[in-house]
Amino acid sequence: MEGKAAEAKAFAEPMSKIVSRLRSSLIESNSQGLLSGCSVLLAADPEQTELFNHACFGRPVITSEKDKQWFQLSLEESLYLCSVMKCIKIVGSQYGVDFVAYRHHPALVHSEYAVLVLSDEEGDRSARLRVWSDFHCTLRLCGSVAKTLLVLHVSKNGNGAISPSSLEHYCVEERIVTRWNPEQSRENQTIVQKELRKS
Numbered sequence: 001m002e003g004k005a006a007e008a009k010a011f012a013e014p015m016s017k018i019v020s021r022l023r024s025s026l027i028e029s030n031s032q033g034l035l036s037g038c039s040v041l042l043a044a045d046p047e048q049t050e051l052f053n054h055a056c057f058g059r060p061v062i063t064s065e066k067d068k069q070w071f072q073l074s075l076e077e078s079l080y081l082c083s084v085m086k087c088i089k090i091v092g093s094q095y096g097v098d099f100v101a102y103r104h105h106p107a108l109v110h111s112e113y114a115v116l117v118l119s120d121e122e123g124d125r126s127a128r129l130r131v132w133s134d135f136h137c138t139l140r141l142c143g144s145v146a147k148t149l150l151v152l153h154v155s156k157n158g159n160g161a162i163s164p165s166s167l168e169h170y171c172v173e174e175r176i177v178t179r180w181n182p183e184q185s186r187e188n189q190t191i192v193q194k195e196l197r198k199s
Helices: 002-012 015-028 046-055 075-084 132-144 182-198
Strands: 032-036 039-044 059-061 069-074 089-091 099-101 113-119 148-156 170-177
Touching: 015 046, 032 075, 039 046, 039 075, 046 059, 046 069, 069 075, 113 132, 132 148
Parallel strands: 032 089, 113 148
Antiparallel strands: 032 039, 039 069, 059 069, 099 113, 148 170
């Protein structure tokens, strides 16, 4: 009996109809997703929450907000909703990184660095920059917005519970990551060869 009931419900409300209603609702509300690491966060009203759940898009994120439900979408789901369905905009004010850093006052210059903070404590939970494709995608994104990728690796000096306010118990290793430019590498090699010929 359960199988027949499920089949009847599927015929009465097909997935294409649910996705179409979700698309209309997202367009009408001018939904914007927030790029956050390796996922996109999207706020949903109660109707959209029901549609997201029925359409099997994203995972609900538990928050204290009563009138809004947040959904965590994978990059693939976000790309589909943004590019194919054209029903959400992805706002990347932080360009997919933790924050941006300025060389001078923000009113005077654009941010120069896109900063990612990695921690030993997070382990595999924060699986950013674990494989080469992550590096490649992050560097391309940073390059397209004229930012230099600055990776900060934070680790504890010693074991035990340490308060984050005790900065002397932490070690911060900073690295600037850039794309390899073969032409620039050739130019540098030519300069070195000219210097060697002179001496």
